[in-house]
Amino acid sequence: MINAWRYRQPTEIIFGRGERAQLPDLVARFDGPAVLVTDRALADLPIIADLRERLGEGVPIFAEVEPNPTVSMVDALAEVLRANGATVAVAAGGGSSLDCAKAACSVALQDGSARGYHSEGAALDARHLPLIALPTTAGTGSEVTPIAVLDDPEKGVKAPLVHDNLFPTVALVDPELTVSMPRPVTASTGFDALAHAIEGYWSRNHQPMCDLFALEAVRLVFRHLERVLADGADLEAREGMSMAALLGGLAFQAPKNAAVHACSFPFSATYHLPHGTACALTLDHFIRFNGPDLGERGRALARAAGCADMVQLADEVARMKAEAGLPTTLGEVGVTAEDIDALVEASFHPLMDNNPREVTPAALAGIYRNML
Ligand SMILES: [Fe+2]
Incomplete structure (x- = not known):
């Protein structure tokens, strides 16, 4: 239905x-x-x-x-x-x-x-x-x-x-x-576009119009983000990322974002990460977490990125994130094991309720511990 x-x-x-x-x-x-x-x-x-x-x-x-x-x-x-x-x-x-x-x-x-x-x-x-x-x-x-x-x-x-x-x-x-954007900003904002597309698509309020924008935005990010990070003057790749960001915005504005964005707020507020970097930090982890609940819709999302399934999509996002120079562990952003309880509590923004698979405090603490 x-x-x-x-x-x-x-x-x-x-x-x-x-x-x-x-x-x-x-x-x-x-x-x-x-x-x-x-x-x-x-x-x-x-x-x-x-x-x-x-x-x-x-x-x-x-x-x-x-x-x-x-x-x-x-x-x-x-x-x-x-x-x-x-x-x-x-x-x-x-x-x-x-x-x-x-x-x-x-x-x-x-x-x-x-x-x-x-x-x-x-x-x-x-x-x-x-x-x-x-x-x-x-x-x-x-x-x-x-x-x-x-x-x-x-x-x-x-x-x-x-x-x-x-x-x-x-x-x-x-x-x-967008051509004069420095590489770190290109990387961070590019992952924000990807997170919008993925979260609009898997939001509990997903809908067919926004699904179309989301799948095309994902396809464009996978085609252009690494190219534009290799050469910021590549106008065709800049154009692809501007389109990806626009379609990503259209993809989430109605269904709204989910767990990745909920978790991004304390990473920005307390650990001062740029918004897109904060989204990138947990994106591959929530692709792994949500994947089993998404079935064929998950495989369609993965295929838009040129991947066979959500596991491969998570691996690809993790690889791209590392190659873009963004942090991949909580240690890199200054989070220690003692901080996890407070971080879990601060992550339960109402957007968490949009996540397709229920996120309990214990499950989130497990995700964060794996990221240390
Ligand atoms: Fe965002």
């Missing part, structure tokens, strides 16, 4: 090398003025200079986004959007810039602070500024999801804010914007 399902994707998607040339026309569609949003690490790079030139020299820029965007960063951006009378925001960056802009485009038209909607749980209404999202990494899929992962350090809450009005208005995916 197929689960009952709903699929909604209001974001207009424009994909292709050089398609950032459409930016001025897109901004004009929303009657400008625009504000350009990016993160500190990108602000001085030629790709941002290129976008500023296309938007016109006077375009205001908010380049204050840092990794793990906070609710106060969202409030600061919302204030800049209001102060400039912006009718549209243009966000160029990785998941942090896109998520911060998604939340700020809503908060700018509503009352109060982002904190009220995030850690205090008030409901956003439907008002939001249009957002044009240009990913400069290939992994998060944030350009097509209604999710903004935000941190509230004062309350010690890092969690996804999820609302239908957080879908960007336009996803402008130009693979040329």
Whole structure:
């Protein structure tokens, strides 16, 4: 029996090398003025200079986004959007810039602070500024999801804010914007794309539309990730990974992620791993754990990666992870045997309930001990 399902994707998607040339026309569609949003690490790079030139020299820029965007960063951006009378925001960056802009485009038209909607749980209404999202990494899929992962350090809450009005208005995916990504970021974000595809596919809420995106995303990662890690200037491989990330986003936005993402949160919050690296850490272990419960669906997933079954898929993911230079043991990220109980407890985010095979605290402790 197929689960009952709903699929909604209001974001207009424009994909292709050089398609950032459409930016001025897109901004004009929303009657400008625009504000350009990016993160500190990108602000001085030629790709941002290129976008500023296309938007016109006077375009205001908010380049204050840092990794793990906070609710106060969202409030600061919302204030800049209001102060400039912006009718549209243009966000160029990785998941942090896109998520911060998604939340700020809503908060700018509503009352109060982002904190009220995030850690205090008030409901956003439907008002939001249009957002044009240009990913400069290939992994998060944030350009097509209604999710903004935000941190509230004062309350010690890092969690996804999820609302239908957080879908960007336009996803402008130009693979040329990803060429300057350093190898470690390419590796980490590439595994995030793979984790989205696999988790959307095996989520308890899996559905046929998202399955198609997931299987194609897996195929593309296996065809292009190692190529792009060997040569970051390989535009065909960059294009393949941008497509994989986009399809990975489409694959999980409705079914949502599962155990791999649930476990990634403490690895990011406590052990400071980049998000994709934190996902990669447990991905092959959960492929082994879930494989026996997935039957023919598991074999179809493995075949998309060019593997015979889930065991071989887990072996391949483990090999690729090691060759990409990502950590493969808990020891490498600073976890000791004494830390496992606390780590298990911190890993039970609600996404754990989406996992196809029930994860008990004892089973997770066993997985973590095997990873020491
Ligand atoms: Fe992710």
